[in-house]
Amino acid sequence: MTSIWRRAWPRIRHWLYWTHRWLGIGGCLLFVMWFVSGVVMMYVGYPNLTDEERLAGLAPLRFEQAQVSPMAALQVLPEDVRALQPRRIGLEMQAGSDAGPVWRIVDARGGRHTVSARDGQVPGPVDAAQAEAIARAFSGHPDDANVHWAETLERDQWTVPQGLNPLRPLHRIALNDAAGTELYVSQRNGEVVRDTTRSERFWNWLGSVPHWIYFTPLRADPPLWHEVVVWLSAACIVSAVTGIVIGILRVRLRRRFRNGAVTPYSGWMAWHHIAGLVGGFFVLTWIISGWLSMNPNGWFQRGPLDAAAMARYTGAGTPALAWPPAVLPTEEGDAAAREAVLLWFDGRPLLQLRDARARVRVVDAATGAPASFGKEEIRRAAARLRPGAPVTLAVLQTREDFHWYGHHRERVLPVWRVESTTRRAAGST
Structure with missing residues (x-):
């Protein structure tokens, strides 16, 4: 066995050096890009419409106009949607029109549905003029003539996440304000789903876009994007592992080289050897953690939510929900409810009221009394x-x-x- 190993070792060492050299040449560029872009991401995140921004752009709820109950709104949806317990049912005012309050329903498969809480009708697609009006109302400047429709699109660099798929196509509306703000309004239901500013767009070209390899043509194909990121990360792991192995093989702590050094290299090569050996373990754990976050081979796939267990926990639908609440919220200004989300707990129907600052309070959906x-x-x-x-x-x-x-x-x-x-x-x- 020893003789076989001795004969094989020169060839193994050759491929060890060859693999590290060429993967290192290409991988070092990726490592530098990931480090630099990661620093940018610490300070500027990917454009996203936060709950606070979304709620601040909504008008105060008018419960007295919501004559259609959430259960009646569900009956308007297709039978296959009604058969599964919805993930979310929320009431809000439709911006930029006289549509009044609407129920926003997310079904068990992630589909998005809108039903008028005034008459139970399903609103039609939103055109460019309506999208402009929605953007004006959402931004708090309903009469601003500078707001204009820019285009209607399926996706662009700032709307590539797959979570927006049920809301496409999207209208891109430019506010033409000092920050260069642009809003994206769903053509399907009129929701404002994303906002970006000029500064966010600039810094994300140096941050999230290269770090996540988030280029639109690639990200539009999720399986392909996933494979590209997984295999690039795997190649960098191999580069780091081979570098650590070579570093250990070439270092001498006891029987040192002739000049008393622990490394046979000099100049930049010596720095590369020692610094790479010390820092290689950090780089290895860092790149492995990023690789694992991509869930390679589905190793960390979460199981589906147990709908039966959640039904037992919430007791949804029992007893029947009387609508509207007996006592309606009376707050004004920022404290007025912008959204009411229907929840069930232990068989009790509840409303989670969220104001313009995303502050939450929970009331009994039947009586309007505070819930605890x-x-x-x-x-x-x-x-x-x-x-x-x-x-x-x-x-x-x-x-x-x-x-x-x-x-x-x-x-x-x-x-x-x-x-x-x-x-x-x-x-x-």
Whole structure:
């Protein structure tokens, strides 16, 4: 075996050096790009319409105009959509028109539907003139003549994420303000789905676009984009591993080279050897973590949400929801509700009211009275998620922890952290 290894070693070493050299030449450019663009991303994120921006652009809700109940709105949708429990049902005012309040419904497959809460009709497609009016109202300048329609498109550099697919095509509306703001309005239902500024667009060409390899033609094909990123990352992992192996093989800490150095190289090659050997482990863990975040080969695929378990937890639809609420919100200004999201908890219909600053309060959907949830109610509802797995602990958590923390989005606090004998779950208070 030793003789076989000795005969094979020269060829193995040849390919080790060859692989590191040529993958390193190409990969080093990627490493530099990922480092520099990552620094930019720390300060300028990818353009996105935040909840605060979206809610600030909506008009205060007029509950008295919402004569159609959410359950009646669901009956307007196709039968295959009604058969599955919707992910979200929210009430808001349709901007830029006299359509009044509308129900925005996200079905179990991610499809988006809009139903008028005034007459139960499904609004038609939004044309360019209507999109302009929506953008004017959303920006708070309903009479601004500088706002104009720029184009209607399926996707561009700032609307490539697949989450916008149910809302395409999109109208791009230029506000022509000092910040160079542009809004994207869905042609399907009139929602404002994205905003960008001149500064965001500039910095993202140096940040998110190269870092994620987010170029429009490639990102428009999600499977191809995924494979490109996974294989580029894998090649860089091989480059880092071969470099570390070569670095270890060429370093001498005890029986040093003639000049007393630990490396046989000099000048820039010596710096590359030592710095690469020390920093290579950091680079390796960094690139592996990015590679794993792409879920290669579906290793970390999440299972589908257990609809039956959620139905047991929420008790949705029992009892029937009386509409409208007996007591309507009376706040004015920024404190007025901009959106009302229908929730069910332990068989109780609730409304999550969100104001212009994204502040949240929860009321009983039937009476309008403030809703609260006690520890025993949480334990009882959580126990229905996994029958046979008794709840052992319920703690009100006021700080983020290892499992519930904000990274690219804000996490709601406080939450109840519920532990059972088999798994943990977290629910917002």
